[in-house]
Amino acid sequence: MGVTSKLGDLGIVTVRLEDAVNWARTRAMWPMLFGLACCAIEMMSTQASVYDLSRFGMELMRPSPRQSDLMIVAGRVSRKMAPVLRQLYDQMPDPKWVLSMGDCASCGGVYNNYAIVQGVDEIVPVDVYVAGCPPRPEQLIHGIITLHERVKQERITDWA
Amino acid sequence: MSGLQDSVWAGDIQQLKGLVSERALNGETIVLNMGPQHPSTHGVLRLMLELDGETVVTCVPDIGYLHTGIEKNMEAKQYEKSITMTDRMDYLNPMGNNLAYCLAIEKIIDLDVPLRAQYLRVLLTELTRINSHLVWLGTHALDIGAMSVFLYCFREREKLQDIFEIVSGQRMMTTYFRPGGLWRDVPEEFEPAVRDFISYFPARIEDYERLLTDNPLWLDRTQGIGFLSAQDAVALGCTGPTLRGSGINWDIRKALPYSSYEHFEFDVPLGQHGDVYDRYLIRVEEMRQSLRIVQQALDSLPDGPFRSNNRKYVPPPRSELGTSMEALIHHFKLWTEGFRPPEGEVYVRVESPRGELGCYLISDGSPKPWRVHFRTPSFIHLSALPHLAKGYLIADLVGIIGTIDIVLGDADR
Amino acid sequence: MLDPVEALTSAFPQAMEDTYEFRGEITVIVAAENIVEVCRHCRDTKGLEYNFLSDVAGVDYYPQEPRFAVSYHLYSMVHNRSLRLKVFLPGDEPELPSVTEVFPAANWSEREIYDLFGVVFTGHPDLRRILMPDGWDGHPLRKDYPLGYETVLFSFNFDEIDKHKPYARE
Numbered sequence: 001m002g003v004t005s006k007l008g009d010l011g012i013v014t015v016r017l018e019d020a021v022n023w024a025r026t027r028a029m030w031p032m033l034f035g036l037a038c039c040a041i042e043m044m045s046t047q048a049s050v051y052d053l054s055r056f057g058m059e060l061m062r063p064s065p066r067q068s069d070l071m072i073v074a075g076r077v078s079r080k081m082a083p084v085l086r087q088l089y090d091q092m093p094d095p096k097w098v099l100s101m102g103d104c105a106s107c108g109g110v111y112n113n114y115a116i117v118q119g120v121d122e123i124v125p126v127d128v129y130v131a132g133c134p135p136r137p138e139q140l141i142h143g144i145i146t147l148h149e150r151v152k153q154e155r156i157t158d159w160a
Numbered sequence: 161m162s163g164l165q166d167s168v169w170a171g172d173i174q175q176l177k178g179l180v181s182e183r184a185l186n187g188e189t190i191v192l193n194m195g196p197q198h199p200s201t202h203g204v205l206r207l208m209l210e211l212d213g214e215t216v217v218t219c220v221p222d223i224g225y226l227h228t229g230i231e232k233n234m235e236a237k238q239y240e241k242s243i244t245m246t247d248r249m250d251y252l253n254p255m256g257n258n259l260a261y262c263l264a265i266e267k268i269i270d271l272d273v274p275l276r277a278q279y280l281r282v283l284l285t286e287l288t289r290i291n292s293h294l295v296w297l298g299t300h301a302l303d304i305g306a307m308s309v310f311l312y313c314f315r316e317r318e319k320l321q322d323i324f325e326i327v328s329g330q331r332m333m334t335t336y337f338r339p340g341g342l343w344r345d346v347p348e349e350f351e352p353a354v355r356d357f358i359s360y361f362p363a364r365i366e367d368y369e370r371l372l373t374d375n376p377l378w379l380d381r382t383q384g385i386g387f388l389s390a391q392d393a394v395a396l397g398c399t400g401p402t403l404r405g406s407g408i409n410w411d412i413r414k415a416l417p418y419s420s421y422e423h424f425e426f427d428v429p430l431g432q433h434g435d436v437y438d439r440y441l442i443r444v445e446e447m448r449q450s451l452r453i454v455q456q457a458l459d460s461l462p463d464g465p466f467r468s469n470n471r472k473y474v475p476p477p478r479s480e481l482g483t484s485m486e487a488l489i490h491h492f493k494l495w496t497e498g499f500r501p502p503e504g505e506v507y508v509r510v511e512s513p514r515g516e517l518g519c520y521l522i523s524d525g526s527p528k529p530w531r532v533h534f535r536t537p538s539f540i541h542l543s544a545l546p547h548l549a550k551g552y553l554i555a556d557l558v559g560i561i562g563t564i565d566i567v568l569g570d571a572d573r
Numbered sequence: 574m575l576d577p578v579e580a581l582t583s584a585f586p587q588a589m590e591d592t593y594e595f596r597g598e599i600t601v602i603v604a605a606e607n608i609v610e611v612c613r614h615c616r617d618t619k620g621l622e623y624n625f626l627s628d629v630a631g632v633d634y635y636p637q638e639p640r641f642a643v644s645y646h647l648y649s650m651v652h653n654r655s656l657r658l659k660v661f662l663p664g665d666e667p668e669l670p671s672v673t674e675v676f677p678a679a680n681w682s683e684r685e686i687y688d689l690f691g692v693v694f695t696g697h698p699d700l701r702r703i704l705m706p707d708g709w710d711g712h713p714l715r716k717d718y719p720l721g722y723e724t725v726l727f728s729f730n731f732d733e734i735d736k737h738k739p740y741a742r743e
Contacts, residue, residue, distance in 0.1 A: 033199050034197055035203060036203070036204060036226060037203070037226055037228075037248070037251060037568075037569050038248055038251035038332060038333065038569065040203070041251060041252065041295065041332065042331075042332065044295075044299075044314065045314055045317070045318070045321075048298075048310065048311055048314030048315070048317075049311040049312070049314055049315045050314065050315060050318045061199075063197075063198065063199040065197075075226075076226065076228055078224070078225060078226055078227050078228065078572075080224050080225050080227060081196065081204060081225045081226070084196055084197065084225070088197055110233075110244060110245065110248070111228055111229065111230075111233060112233075113228075113229040113232060113233045114229055114232070115227050115228055115229035115232075116228060116229065133248075133333055134331075134332055134333065136331060
């Protein structure tokens with residue numbers, strides 16, 4: 001990340017602001033505790049002892065959208081749930097990201113019918129899609145790391 | 161207050177009439193919304209609560225936030241293809257849902273299932289029961305405030321997921337049971353993995369019990385709340401551990417044995433008081449009994465075919481396709497058109513981890529089911545929630561929601 | 574232990590329309606207006622004692638007439654046996670009395686049938702939609718209600734479908 005010590009042993013490092021901010025954002029990206037269906041169980045597995053998502057600075061699941069940065073849409077979104085989901089997204093403070101976990105959230109999955117929203121990107125803008133029904137915890141972690149990589153690429157000119 | 165505000169509130173109050181008491185309309189009690197996004201509602205359950213201070217006066221559940229249209233979708237799919245839908249209904253009990261649906265299809269066409277397949281079905285549904293109870297125990301304890309139990313439960317759960325992955329290739333949505341037997345025979349890694357789990361797990365149950373059973377905080381939070389009398393439990397349609405917690409000895413595995421459950425010895429734990437603590441004890445004991453069944457099924461697992469030889473309904477083995485014309489025709493017919501069961505209607509019950517899971521299947525003689533209806537335990541138990549929650553503190557409500565062990569996918573379908 | 578068909582036929586000769594047995598399951602077809610009395614009789618008569626209502630399910634037999642059916646799956650914990658009561662209803666304005674006063678377990682099942690089939694249960698304490706949103710148009714499980722199929726996206730039709738697909742903004 002370009003940390004260099006130019007001032008000898010004074011303990012000061014210089015870094016670009018972008019890098020520092022992006023580093024902070026990726027290392028403490030708090031997901032919203034928001035389980036919908038089967039994928040929520042795998043999301044819980046990812047949080048729990050074996051896969052331990054806290055290795056990535058994500059040990060805190062915030063039930064309140066006001067305190068969270070990342071919305072993991074874990075499961076199928078019904079037409080009745082869609083307005084609620086959008087409201088929760090609107091309540092999240094910027095910067096915010098959305099990860100669509102699983103086939104149902106990404107494209108409707110096997111439920112090509114009246115009750116399910118055919119892809120959550122109809123309601124909220126999605127940054128990363130994770131395939132699988134449900135995705136394995138490794139896949140979810142891979143999706144999150146992909147998102148981290150993406151966040152690291154963000155430039156200060158984009159924030160304005 | 162201005163006239164405009166008056167009219168706005170009058171509209172809302174009209175909607176609430178009949179659901180909450182008159183005191184709420186006068187402003188004596190408050191109406192509070194809980195969910196559909198709430199950490200302790202186990203999914204997307206929404207509750208409308210009328211509170212007098214901290215006491216719950218009325219509780220009106222609102223479900224449907226996970227309505228998936230599974231029943232309608234299954235009418236548009238062939239029998240074999242619609243099995244995948246059932247996994248995702250009660251996603252903590254995929255094998256049990258497969259079993260209910262496959263048993264219904266087998267009953268309607270009077271299809272035989274080899275003993276090996278029946279034993280493996282019992283074995284795997286019991287492992288699924290343990291799996292489901294582990295998630296229940298972890299989340300129930302987490303709701304009440306015991307964080308570490310969750311981590312332990314999910315550690316053991318991974319071992320079960322590995323077993324499911326060994327047999328079916330998928331961790332959760334296995335679709336392993338098919339009409340007439342299983343998708344394939346279990347591979348050789350299966351038996352050592354299950355034996356390993358059997359030797360490993362009993363000590364883990366002791367661990368959970370050491371953490372909770374005599375823990376004074378746990379006792380305070382669970383004893384004497386969520387009381388359900390035996391009469392009310394039957395009248396409200398409660399089944400499974402919720403019914404047995406009230407002392408009624410009714411387990412479908414014993415009363416109406418299916419898939420050769422009558423060959424296995426196990427006890428049905430019963431509660432005495434019908435409160436949250438009793439139901440906790442029952443589910444923990446059920447894990448032990450399930451492990452007993454798993455042990456017996458594995459020890460006495462017979463050799464033989466893993467699916468029926470009735471080629472009108474069950475696809476031939478892959479190896480025959482190259483040599484037998486007839487097998488090829490059957491294969492082609494089954495995977496393009498599907499099979500046609502006789503006209504009729506059946507209702508099949510199985511004991512899911514939550515209670516009675518019923519499958520009502522109507523066939524009109526075509527390759528697609530005319531109507532599939534699932535009687536799901538979570539749906540019926542949630543309808544009993546207003547009765548259970550009445551008069552308790554709002555802090556006890558999360559314990560009461562946890563104790564009926566709801567899965568919203570199961571309730572909304 | 575009484576035979577349910579005989580006991581019901583002698584008690585309600587006018588209400589019994591048909592009975593049949595399939596794979597060991599007895600189905601009794603009952604006139605819609607008598608369903609509450611028949612349920613109460615099944616529950617309270619000594620020798621029948623169907624004390625547990627497992628399930629209430631709606632069926633749409635479109636385009637047949639009578640179009641709708643409602644099946645009640647009763648179970649007797651005393652005698653360990655089941656019985657299915659079935660009620661047929663006309664296609665326009667299907668209506669039948671609610672059995673919630675006899676079996677409180679039917680409460681939500683009847684709401685579900687009202688929601689998904691549009692069958693009205695008179696005397697139900699709280700007949701509202703349960704699964705679909707309040708303002709939903711139509712009753713999804715009716716056979717003349719479309720499944721709501723969306724064209725599956727392949728590489729050859731990707732551009733065309735993607736053009737019409739709504740995407741959310743910030």
